[in-house]
Amino acid sequence: MSKAAVPLRILCIHGYRQNGNSFREKTGALRKLLKKQVELVYISAPHQVPAIQNETNQEPEKSARSGEEDQRGWWFSDVQARSFNAKQECESSLGLEESIEAVKTAVKDLGPFDGILGFSQGAALVAMLCALQEQKLQPDFNFRFAILVAGFRSACSQHQRFYKGPAITIPSLHVFGQDDRVIPEEMSRDLLPAFDGAQILFHPGGHFVPAASSHRQTYQDFLKKFQ
Numbered sequence: 025m026s027k028a029a030v031p032l033r034i035l036c037i038h039g040y041r042q043n044g045n046s047f048r049e050k051t052g053a054l055r056k057l058l059k060k061q062v063e064l065v066y067i068s069a070p071h072q073v074p075a076i077q078n079e080t081n082q083e084p085e086k087s088a089r090s091g092e093e094d095q096r097g098w099w100f101s102d103v104q105a106r107s108f109n110a111k112q113e114c115e116s117s118l119g120l121e122e123s124i125e126a127v128k129t130a131v132k133d134l135g136p137f138d139g140i141l142g143f144s145q146g147a148a149l150v151a152m153l154c155a156l157q158e159q160k161l162q163p164d165f166n167f168r169f170a171i172l173v174a175g176f177r178s179a180c181s182q183h184q185r186f187y188k189g190p191a192i193t194i195p196s197l198h199v200f201g202q203d204d205r206v207i208p209e210e211m212s213r214d215l216l217p218a219f220d221g222a223q224i225l226f227h228p229g230g231h232f233v234p235a236a237s238s239h240r241q242t243y244q245d246f247l248k249k250f251q
Contacts, residue, residue: 031063032138032250034171035130039144040108041095044068047143053235054243061247065137067130069096071119074106098123098149101180108145110207113179120152120183127153128164138250139169143233144207147175151215154194155186168250173199173233176211177218191220197246199225199234206231 038047044066055064073095099120101112127149131137142150150170157165175198177187196219200212209226216222225242227234 030251031061032247033063033065033136034139034141035127035134035137035167036064036066037098037127037140037142037146037149038066038069038096039146039174040097041073042143042146043094043096045094047146051143051233051235054233057235057237057240058243058247061244061251064141065130065134067126067134068094069098070122070126071097071100071106073097073108098145099180110145110148110176110211111179114181116182117178117180120149123149124153124156124162128162131164137167139171140167141171141173142175143173144175144231147172148178148215151175151192151218152178152183152186154192154196155189155218157194158192159189167194169195169197169246171197171199171246172212172215174201174204174207174212174231175215176207177215187218192218193220195221195223195246195249197223197225197243199227201227201229201231201234203228203230 036047038044048066051064075095097108099108100106100118101108101114103116103118140150140153150172153165154170156162157167198212198216200209202209223246225239227239
């Protein structure tokens with residue numbers, strides 16, 4: 025078997041209020057788009073997120089869909105409420121260290137991985153993991169590339185250490201949408217200077233992982249450097 029025929033193994037880090045299974049469902053189009061090139065491996069965050077409840081104390085229909093009952097998060101920006109908002113400025117957060125440990129465990133148990141992909145809060149976590157790798161603070165992390173979809177810089181004071189080190193030299197593809205209302209385009213662009221030579225896939229859509237045929241070339245051109 026030629027080297028090019030071996031798919032790249034990518035660890036996938038879901039967004040807030042998702043889990044490994046629901047993120048797998050939401051990225052079906054991406055798996056299909058890149059099926060010959062990648063093997064996507066999904067894990068769930070260690071922290072359960074309290075369900076949103078409406079006036080009648082019932083969970084909203086959205087969170088009751090298949091795979092979304094078990095809502096997870098990588099850290100909470102509001103320590104008391106155990107909630108997260110990407111725009112919330114906070115001094116300290118809750119749960120990040122456990123999430124870093126969870127990724128370390130996944131690398132040991134499910135790896136090795138060629139790269140890592142994150143979406144939304146997961147992409148913000150991926151940027152932190154890349155910073156730890158760049159600063160040689162986590163010998164278990166040896167990702168050759170990173171894909172960050174709807175990523176952002178954490179607004180938590182405790183996390184600023186991840187952005188103060190040298191620029192991250194791990195090759196990165198930053199994917200964000202013009203109509204993203206959850207993580208606006210400028211929040212994703214603010215993360216770009218943390219990475220040296222960041223590549224961009226800009227799409228006209230909203231808060232999702234884009235996988236139209238028009239995006240295939242950008243993904244493939246980025247990934248073929250590592251095959």
